[in-house]
Amino acid sequence: MANVATLFGTLWPANRKRFRLLVLAFFVLLSSTLLFFRDYSPFQEWNSSLNHHLAQPRPSNEDLPAPLISTFTVTAPPHVQTQAVTVTVPDPVVFSLIMWSHNSAVEGALLIKTILMYTSSPTEFHIICDQEARDFLQGRLALLTSPLYPVKVRFYQPTLQSMMDRVNREGSLRSDHDSGIPGLMKLFIHEILPSSIKKSIYVDTDAIFISDPTLLWxxxxxxxxxxxMSYHPDENSPMWHNASKICSCVMLLNLEMLRQVRLMDSNSYHVVKDDSYPSALSPPAFRAMYGEPDQNGYLNVKLGDQGYWWAIVENRPDIFEPLSFDFEVTSCLMDTYSTGLGDDGRSEDDELPRQSHTKGTxxxxxLIRPKLLxxxxxxxxxxxxxxxxxxxxxEYVTKRWGPAVSYHHGYKWIWLNQGVQSRTGRMVDVRTLTNVEFADLQFAREYAIHAS
Incomplete structure (x- = not known):
């Protein structure tokens, strides 16, 4: 202790001025602190701020932003004092799909799952199917309880006989494709879905999305x-009348326009002797490409419905637009345009010259940015x-997309339940319509009533 005192006494004369400054600073800091705690305690400041906030007027509904698309109002119980909040909800993306058989539904369920994985919008599925496909799909959909966005599903179950009858009413269609009569229904989607559905995306079941389907919509x-639809003008197949230049596997359909131009013919239309109703669009297109039909229908039509779509596209290019290759990276080209997973740091300038099968298209x-495989x-x-x-x-396809198939196939349906259970309505709405009537029969019935 004596040594410390001696040391302090030794340093004091040389540091007297600095010591005085330190003592002065200490007393200034102490005084400021005492004043702060006397007049501005944390509790007083917080209480004052809270009182000021509560005194502010609440914004009126007029101060809220206008809804962008569609809205619903969420309100609290009467005993809770609060204000209504307007929530903006995007319009739904609408799909029309065909699944006829268990195997088709197994593939189609994966397609639906990928749509729900990536969508940023509510989704509607209008599915033309048989009972076997519906049973499988309902099992998967039962696992979907709280998706991020509302999901609406409508199953349409026409009988196989009713579909055959509709083809017969057209008079000249036939198909040697494996998809058979259900495959030809791609030509009649606008007649099966109700007129309230104005637009839809059609996708074959052997495809998956790897991006937001809203982009296609x-x-x-x-x-x-x-x-x-998908368009490949560099593909030549004379034996198919070059029908491989398109693919009806991915289509963006203006259903309202298809109804207005009366895409497919029917003998139900022929009983009407009124020039105000248009003739069907497709018969002149079919005859221009395939000639006059015989008693069994048009000859040498390959690829099922795609052969008929091709005749329509060739004869009426004014109602057709090609889709970007982004929306159909096809494995029929085993190198899939030479694009695929891997080398994630590659630049656009380096990727573009590597692409194949794009010259003359x-x-x-x-640049192809894959969105659907x-x-x-x-x-x-x-x-x-x-x-x-x-x-x-x-395998080329496996090298490029094998991990993508494995990931999406293995992704569990229950993992889609990332939303909150809605108190204003069901997030998943599934119903079945069994009494399906084609639009040509509806027209004939309504015209007969009007005429009488």
Whole structure:
């Protein structure tokens, strides 16, 4: 202790001025602190701030932003003093799908799952199906309880006989494609779905989305366009009348326009002797490409409904627009345009010249950014996810997209339940319509009533 005092006494004369400054600073800090706690305690400041906040007027409904698309109002129970809040909800993206058989539903369920994985909008599914497909799909949909966005599902179950009758009323259609009569229903979607459905996306079941389907829904179309679909103008197949230049596997359909132009013919229309009703659009297109039909129908029509769509597209280019290759990266080209997973740091300038099968097409010089993968042309299997090639790392398709198939196939339906249970309505609305009547019969019935 004596040593410390001696040391302090030794340093004091040399540091007297600094010591005085330190003592002065200490007393200034102490005084400021005492004043703060006397007049401005944390509790007083918080209480004053709270009283000021509560005194502010609440904003009126007029101060809230106007709804962008559609709205609903959420209100609290009467005993809770609060104000209504307007919530903006996007319009739904509408799909029309065909699933006829258990295997078709197995593939189609994966397609639906990927749509729900990536969508940023409510979704409607209008599914033309048989009982077997419906049973499988309902099992998967039962696992969906609280998606991020509302989901509406409508099953349409026409009988096979009613579909055959509609084809017969057209008079000249026939198909040698494996999809058979259900496959031809792609030509009649606008007649099966109610007239309240103005637009839809059609996708074959052997495809998956890897991006937001809202991007496809929002593709701008000209006012005169009735159908936009995959288009491959560099594909030549004279034996198919070049029907491989399109693919009816992915279509953006203006259903209202297809009804207005009366896409498909029917003998139900012929009983009407009134020039105010248009003639069907398709018969002149079919005859221009395939000639006059014989008693069995048009000859040499390949690829099922796609052969008929091709005749329509060729004869009436004014109602057609091609889709970007983004929306159908097809495995019929096993190198899938030379794009695929891997090398995630590659630049656009490096990626673009690597693309293949784009020269002379609408995609030439434009980078493909895959949004939908189509696993067609994987022969020898009823369900493409069970293709033997997925276990072969040397297969081109497997190298490029095998991990994507494995991930989406393995993604559990229950993982889609990432939303909050709605108190204002059901988040998943599933219903079945069994009394399906084609629009040509509705027209004939209503015209007969009007005429009488």
């Amino acid at each position: 929002n593709v701008p179309l000209k006012p005169t366009t009735a159908v936009s 609408q995609q030439e010089g434009i 189509h696993f067609n042309c994987l022969y020898g299997v009823d369900v493409y996810m069970e293709w033997d090639g997925w276990s072969n790392p040397e």
